[in-house]
Amino acid sequence: MELDRDLCSLQEARNLVRDARKAQEALMNFTQEQVDKIIDMMREAGEANAARLAMMAVSETGMGNYNDKCFKNYFASRTLYDFIKPMKTVGIIREDHDRKLWEIAEPVGVIAGIIPTTNPTSTVIYKAMIALKSRNAIVFSPHPGAVRCTNEAAKIMHQAAIAAGAPEGVIGCITNVSMGATNELMKHPSVAMILATGGSPLVKAAYSSGKPALGVGPGNVPAFVERSADLPKAAEYIVLGKTFDNGTICASEQAVVVEECIADELISHLKRQGAHFLDPEEVNKVSNVVMSANGGVNPKVVGKEPKFIAQLAGIVIPDQTKCLVAPLSGVGPQWPLSYEKLTTVLGFYRVADWHEGCERCFQLLEAGGVGHSLAMHCNNQEVIREFALKKPVNRLLINTPASMGGVGASTGLSPSFTLGCGTWAGSSVSENVTPLHLINIKRVAWHQGIPERKTMQPMGVAGIWEKPQAQQLNQQVDARLLKEIIDKVLQHLNV
Numbered sequence: 466m467e468l469d470r471d472l473c474s475l476q477e478a479r480n481l482v483r484d485a486r487k488a489q490e491a492l493m494n495f496t497q498e499q500v501d502k503i504i505d506m507m508r509e510a511g512e513a514n515a516a517r518l519a520m521m522a523v524s525e526t527g528m529g530n531y532n533d534k535c536f537k538n539y540f541a542s543r544t545l546y547d548f549i550k551p552m553k554t555v556g557i558i559r560e561d562h563d564r565k566l567w568e569i570a571e572p573v574g575v576i577a578g579i580i581p582t583t584n585p586t587s588t589v590i591y592k593a594m595i596a597l598k599s600r601n602a603i604v605f606s607p608h609p610g611a612v613r614c615t616n617e618a619a620k621i622m623h624q625a626a627i628a629a630g631a632p633e634g635v636i637g638c639i640t641n642v643s644m645g646a647t648n649e650l651m652k653h654p655s656v657a658m659i660l661a662t663g664g665s666p667l668v669k670a671a672y673s674s675g676k677p678a679l680g681v682g683p684g685n686v687p688a689f690v691e692r693s694a695d696l697p698k699a700a701e702y703i704v705l706g707k708t709f710d711n712g713t714i715c716a717s718e719q720a721v722v723v724e725e726c727i728a729d730e731l732i733s734h735l736k737r738q739g740a741h742f743l744d745p746e747e748v749n750k751v752s753n754v755v756m757s758a759n760g761g762v763n764p765k766v767v768g769k770e771p772k773f774i775a776q777l778a779g780i781v782i783p784d785q786t787k788c789l790v791a792p793l794s795g796v797g798p799q800w801p802l803s804y805e806k807l808t809t810v811l812g813f814y815r816v817a818d819w820h821e822g823c824e825r826c827f828q829l830l831e832a833g834g835v836g837h838s839l840a841m842h843c844n845n846q847e848v849i850r851e852f853a854l855k856k857p858v859n860r861l862l863i864n865t866p867a868s869m870g871g872v873g874a875s876t877g878l879s880p881s882f883t884l885g886c887g888t889w890a891g892s893s894v895s896e897n898v899t900p901l902h903l904i905n906i907k908r909v910a911w912h913q914g915i916p917e918r919k920t921m922q923p924m925g926v927a928g929i930w931e932k933p934q935a936q937q938l939n940q941q942v943d944a945r946l947l948k949e950i951i952d953k954v955l956q957h958l959n960v
């Protein structure tokens with residue numbers, strides 16, 4: 466029985482890839498106008514179904530909240546569309562007259578799209594739109610906890626694309642989810658690239674598949690508050706960023722790091738915004754339910770409201786609490802809440818000055834978020850510059866909620882639900898992924914003239930016997946000197 470189900474799920478993955486490949490071969494002959502029309506219809510369908518898909522995602526996964534999931538679906542369709550609409554992705558996409566170059570876009574082919582349980586519909590809308598904008602087909606692998614809503618989002622995107630003239634099969638989604646089927650999809654010879662968003666083991670599996678993979682896994686985003694910050698705004702944005710979709714975005718704030726001289730004032734502002742500070746006993750209780758024994762987050766609390774976590778931990782919190790804050794004194798296994806939590810819980814650290822803050826942020830990133838993002842609330846350009854030059858992150862988000870800033874909703878970054886973390890995290894991409902990461906660029910290069918080839922004079926070999934003066938090395942060796950050297954060499958060799 467189990468074996469039958471496994472075979473059935475492998476076969477489904479193969480069939481989806483076969484259909485996607487056929488569709489992609491047709492799609493690659495579409496014009497820019499045809500492609501843009503398809504994207505526009507997908508945008509419309511994404512917007513029209515944003516609320517329904519949000520409802521489905523919350524009720525199936527139990528993670529996040531309806532309003533923010535609506536926003537994420539809308540962002541993945543409308544905001545993304547506005548950003549990618551002007552992009553040239555078909556034919557000659559750039560002509561450089563000075564360097565006599567043409568750049569021509571070629572789709573990569575069939576893409577495997579791995580979808581996380583934390584953003585199970587918005588990531589489908591986003592990945593389907595960027596894949597088709599670059600004339601690729603895509604087959605999704607849903608997380609086992611979000612199969613229905615992810616399939617529904619894929620179906621809506623597929624139907625909209627077909628209605629606008631796209632070939633049948635251009636967007637597919639596995640319904641019989643198993644790790645075997647996901648591996649089959651990732652390793653299938655007709656799959657050209659993997660867009661992997663999800664838990665660390667899956668992202669690692671994508672990198673190990675032998676295919677080019679753009680992956681994003683966990684972050685551990687610190688929010689550093691420096692003395693020059695606008696404290697009421699910083700508090701407002703930290704709570705907003707942390708509670709956005711109940712902390713399910715990988716760029717969400719995981720810990721506040723604040724300079725001692727402004728810590729008490731910041732705490733008052735955070736409390737006014739709905740942060741509830743835990744006492745040491747409560748920190749232990751919350752830590753026991755939020756983190757699992759193996760050190761990772763307990764999936765039961767991911768994307769949950771503070772009330773749920775408090776009940777589980779057996780603590781009492783005020784009704785209006787928006788997030789729980791755990792004062793911590795270190796980073797590592799001794800302080801389990803110093804790791805990524807993906808829920809409405811924040812760590813809190815006091816530091817003497819920005820130098821110590823810089824060090825604390827570095828420790829937090831090293832503990833699991835290297836390459837990802839860091840938020841700063843600061844109006845001192847010098848300190849921002851120091852952080853920017855020294856921190857191993859690809860997104861330094863200034864005076865903005867990190868979760869929204871990281872995905873490009875409240876900053877000028879490209880709107881995206883796949884945030885590249887660079888080689889620090891094993892990824893080949895260090896920026897927010899867009900349709901331009903899903904094309905090969907052919908370059909046509911015209912002859913610009915043969916460069917003049919200067920005759921090089923032979924160098925002296927005096928160094929064989931003695932260290933020459935630097936000046937001597939620069940001198941041209943004339944014929945007489947050359948003969949002398951050759952004689953010396955022959956003499957040395959006893960020839």
Ligand SMILES: CC(=O)SCCNC(=O)CCNC(=O)[C@H](O)C(C)(C)COP(=O)(O)OP(=O)(O)OC[C@H]1O[C@@H](n2cnc3c(N)ncnc32)[C@H](O)[C@@H]1OP(=O)(O)O
Nearest residue numbers: 581606607608643644647662663664682714715764767882
């Ligand atoms: C812009 C952004 O916000 S991108 C978001 C990036 N961050 C994320 O996606 C969050 C990362 N996700 C996670 O850390 C985890 O999924 C959690 C914490 C949310 C949930 O954790 P868990 O449910 O314990 O584990 P996980 O999701 O890794 O996997 C559960 C099981 O489903 C399996 N699974 C996960 N995805 C797939 C898939 N696509 N196909 C088949 N199986 C899968 C895993 O192999 C695992 O199986 P196992 O129990 O036999 O080992």
